[in-house]
Amino acid sequence: MTVRVKICGVTRAEDAIAAVAAGADLIGINFYAPSPRSIDLDRALEIRAAIGRRAILVGVFVNAARTFIEQRRRALELDMLQFHGDEDDDALAGWPVPVIRAIRARAGDAASALAQVRADYALLDTFHPALYGGTGVARPLEELRGIDLSRVIISGGLNPENARAAAALEPFALDCASGVERAPGAKDHSKLRSFIANARIT
DSSP states (O other), X not given: OXXXXXXXXXXXXXXXXXXXXXXXXXXXEEOOTTXXXXXXXXXXXXXXXXXXXXXXXXXXXXXXXXXXHHHHHHHHTOSEEEEOSSOOHHHHSSOSSOEEEEEEEOTTOHHHHXXXXXXSEEEEXXXXXXXXXXXXXXXXXXXXXTSOOTTEEEOSSOOTTTHHHHHTTOOSEEXXXXXXXXXXXXXXXXXXXXXXXXXXXX
């Protein structure tokens, strides 16, 4: 099984182009204002124009109003929506594109947390009491062995060094943001290429 790769927190068109050229399947753009990787609609439109339909474009939202999400979904023709806050199931329902529910599970709680997800896909991130993702903190991959990960995106602390081990678990995809950066929101193209190449080796 080929594991897909999602490069998240992309803030620049040139980084999106580099990620797609290296083989990224999904590009995540962040609309959560407090995040150092947040971008406005104009920058997001540049990224969409740069990648066209060569990769799936995912809009990442945290406790956002439905009208805010819908405006960006339409303007950018987003392929998927990722909910990374405290949204309830109603907020995730009724969208015309697939939905990703991010969960910030504590170590040892992954299986029970994933079992409760009703969205199309679950993104398993590392728990942090104050942050909605992007912590760069890795979770023990051992706890995921034996779990059906066919609709799970593994996130949290991934980098070129552990991409192969994570991919060996055969999830739907791997998600990486800070692990391929030289500064928050600025991707390191060498790390991008290494991460994606390593994710393909299983």
